Amino acid sequence: MLNGINVGLITIFIGLYGITITKNAIKIMMCLGVMSSGVIILFVSVAYTPGYGAPIVGNPGLMVDPIPQSVMVTAIVIELATVALGLAMVHYLYKSYGTLDTTCYEEEVI
Amino acid sequence: MILEHAPALIVLSPLTAGLTIKVMSRFPHSKASRDFIAFFGLLIPILFLFFVSRRSVIIYEMGGWPAPYTITLILDGLSISMALITGIITLSTFVYYVETLDIRKDADDYHFLFLFMTTGLYGVFLTGDLVNRFVFFEITILTTYVLLTFIGTRESLRASYRYLVIGSIASVMFLAGIALVYFHTGHLDLYALSALIPEFPAHTKNIIFIFFLVAVGIKLGIIPFHTWLADTHVHAPTPMTAILAGLTVKTGGYIMLKLFHIGFDTILIRYMVVGLGAFTAIFGAAISLKYFDMKRILAWLTISHMGVIALTLAIWTPESVASSLLYLVNHSFYKALLFLGVGGLAYLYGTSDIRELPIMKSNVLLSSSIFIGLLALAGVPPFNGFYSRWLILDTVQDPVIYSVIVITTILTVSSALRILLLANKSVVGKNKNLTGGMLLPIVILAGLCSFIGLTTSLVGRNLIEPAVVSIFGEPGTVLVPMGIEIQSLISFHGMIIFISIFIGYALFLAVESIHPDWIEGLLSNVSISNSVRYIILILAILLLLNVLF
Numbered sequence: 001m002l003n004g005i006n007v008g009l010i011t012i013f014i015g016l017y018g019i020t021i022t023k024n025a026i027k028i029m030m031c032l033g034v035m036s037s038g039v040i041i042l043f044v045s046v047a048y049t050p051g052y053g054a055p056i057v058g059n060p061g062l063m064v065d066p067i068p069q070s071v072m073v074t075a076i077v078i079e080l081a082t083v084a085l086g087l088a089m090v091h092y093l094y095k096s097y098g099t100l101d102t103t104c105y106e107e108e109v110i
Numbered sequence: 111m112i113l114e115h116a117p118a119l120i121v122l123s124p125l126t127a128g129l130t131i132k133v134m135s136r137f138p139h140s141k142a143s144r145d146f147i148a149f150f151g152l153l154i155p156i157l158f159l160f161f162v163s164r165r166s167v168i169i170y171e172m173g174g175w176p177a178p179y180t181i182t183l184i185l186d187g188l189s190i191s192m193a194l195i196t197g198i199i200t201l202s203t204f205v206y207y208v209e210t211l212d213i214r215k216d217a218d219d220y221h222f223l224f225l226f227m228t229t230g231l232y233g234v235f236l237t238g239d240l241v242n243r244f245v246f247f248e249i250t251i252l253t254t255y256v257l258l259t260f261i262g263t264r265e266s267l268r269a270s271y272r273y274l275v276i277g278s279i280a281s282v283m284f285l286a287g288i289a290l291v292y293f294h295t296g297h298l299d300l301y302a303l304s305a306l307i308p309e310f311p312a313h314t315k316n317i318i319f320i321f322f323l324v325a326v327g328i329k330l331g332i333i334p335f336h337t338w339l340a341d342t343h344v345h346a347p348t349p350m351t352a353i354l355a356g357l358t359v360k361t362g363g364y365i366m367l368k369l370f371h372i373g374f375d376t377i378l379i380r381y382m383v384v385g386l387g388a389f390t391a392i393f394g395a396a397i398s399l400k401y402f403d404m405k406r407i408l409a410w411l412t413i414s415h416m417g418v419i420a421l422t423l424a425i426w427t428p429e430s431v432a433s434s435l436l437y438l439v440n441h442s443f444y445k446a447l448l449f450l451g452v453g454g455l456a457y458l459y460g461t462s463d464i465r466e467l468p469i470m471k472s473n474v475l476l477s478s479s480i481f482i483g484l485l486a487l488a489g490v491p492p493f494n495g496f497y498s499r500w501l502i503l504d505t506v507q508d509p510v511i512y513s514v515i516v517i518t519t520i521l522t523v524s525s526a527l528r529i530l531l532l533a534n535k536s537v538v539g540k541n542k543n544l545t546g547g548m549l550l551p552i553v554i555l556a557g558l559c560s561f562i563g564l565t566t567s568l569v570g571r572n573l574i575e576p577a578v579v580s581i582f583g584e585p586g587t588v589l590v591p592m593g594i595e596i597q598s599l600i601s602f603h604g605m606i607i608f609i610s611i612f613i614g615y616a617l618f619l620a621v622e623s624i625h626p627d628w629i630e631g632l633l634s635n636v637s638i639s640n641s642v643r644y645i646i647l648i649l650a651i652l653l654l655l656n657v658l659f
């Protein structure tokens with residue numbers, strides 16, 4: 001069944017799967033973006049009720065619960081911060097290791 | 111009365127101090143005034159926490175709206191205990207790092223991020239709402255990612271990057287869990303949820319909890335979600351290792367406790383957590399026997415201890431939760447002490463390899479504090495580690511879990527003794543000296559380890575019992591017995607611990623490592639893609655279990 005909840009969950013798992021098959025540090029960040037998009041689709045569709053309007057003052061008729069949408073605005077901001085920080089780290093990792101391949105970052109432990 | 115506003119002021123005071131320092135950094139200012147502001151930002155919450163009553167509940171409605179529509183901050187027995195540990199450990203790490211920062215240009219940023227991280231930790235413990243817990247945890251973890259890299263090495267960058275990837279997966283899974291809870295209830299407030307969730311069918315509860323378990327497991331660092339933990343502890347700056355081992359991993363335990371509390375407590379959920387916890391407890395301690403880097407040994411022992419905490423929480427009786435909380439409190443103190451201590455040693459001698467560190471031949475105060483920390487870790491009376499372990503053995507009924515705890519004790523003792531006995535016996539020259547500010551928190555934490563050990567019944571009555579009462583209501587039985595200090599020494603379980611200490615010593619003498627190499631290859635130094643494979647695998651296994659049973 002193709003509804004928002006299933007699409008959201010599948011998108012999360014596509015993102016997870018992406019991290020397992022790539023070694024590129026930037027692509028891992030893109031996969032995190034995909035996962036976050038999935039969870040946002042999931043949350044917004046969970047809060048949607050058929051026939052209800054957008055929660056804006058002045059709209060006629062019934063409105064959906066605005067709390068999940070405000071939560072998702074917060075989650076988008078957090079995702080933005082995380083990915084931006086991750087990309088900044090990738091930049092410095094590339095400067096110090098000379099490669100984006102995450103398997104080259106491993107080293108011997110004592 | 112100002113105490114009515116205590117919950118808000120506890121969260122706001124580090125936040126305000128952090129923002130003030132950030133604004134001040136734009137203008138010329140003296141270092142003393144900056145340190146003064148940061149110190150007060152961290153001190154004020156502790157003062158509030160000492161003065162509020164531990165037996166009553168303060169529910170603070172932010173913004174003045176009534177309860178279901180607003181953000182609530184809750185001060186009850188449990189959150190007061192957790193916030194008090196947060197206050198003591200953040201303040202001592204602050205005192206540890208503040209003097210060493212003077213040479214750095216970005217000291218203002220360090221203060222700012224540290225105070226924001228403290229805000230996030232207080233917020234996680236105080237908030238009464240699932241989404242705000244998520245937001246505060248993100249504040250903590252985002253600042254942690256940056257603070258981990260402040261040492262400036264590429265290894266710290268690598269460890270922090272891995273933590274960022276795995277931590278983001280935890281955030282997504284937590285949000286997905288919240289979305290499913292909202293789908294079934296239409297609420298996000300914990301009080302409203304605790305009335306609705308117990309009426310779910312067990313099947314629904316299990317599926318939702320599996321998502322939460324991945325998130326909480328990553329925060330706790332239980333196997334197989336532990337892959338970020340060891341590297342971050344080894345390569346991070348010293349104050350951050352103490353915060354990570356002392357507080358950040360504990361937020362996972364706290365969130366798990368809250369999830370059990372609001373109704374996710376079916377048999378299958380508890381078996382899953384007990385299974386993962388038992389596995390983690392044994393293998394975390396076993397793998398720690400392999401390494402020579404003291405920070406790495408301590409990090410693996412943290413994993414093992416988190417397994418014990420998850421295991422005892424999941425038994426979910428008032429007695430086991432009390433023993434788990436006492437274990438959590440004690441572990442916070444001695445792990446913070448040991449990480450600060452080994453950081454001091456690494457600062458003096460430029461290495462953390464136990465074969466080169468003269469652990470017992472260094473500065474007298476530093477050496478004796480680390481000695482106390484190691485004895486507490488091994489569970490030797492009268493230090494605090496002994497009593498929490500005794501209480502766990504006393505409350506566990508099941509013979510399998512009992513033997514898991516005993517095996518973990520033996521391995522932990524062996525690991526702690528290994529640090530003591532393999533250490534460099536000769537006096538090594540050093541070219542630096544510890545400042546008073548670095549020694550002071552180490553000595554205070556060592557004093558607290560001994561003091562809490564000697565007054566366990568007082569700590570139990572004032573911190574642990576109110577916490578358990580706020581979860582289960584009045585228990586009717588004594589959770590931490592009076593006179594535990596004497597009683598435990600002459601009891602059956604005390605004898606078991608003494609025997610375990612000797613077996614642990616014999617184990618250290620007898621064998622080099624006690625587990626096959628492939629287990630270590632599987633569990634330690636896991637790459638990013640493999641750790642995500644583990645997460646997917648465990649998700650699949652747990653969902654399959656849920657379908658089968």
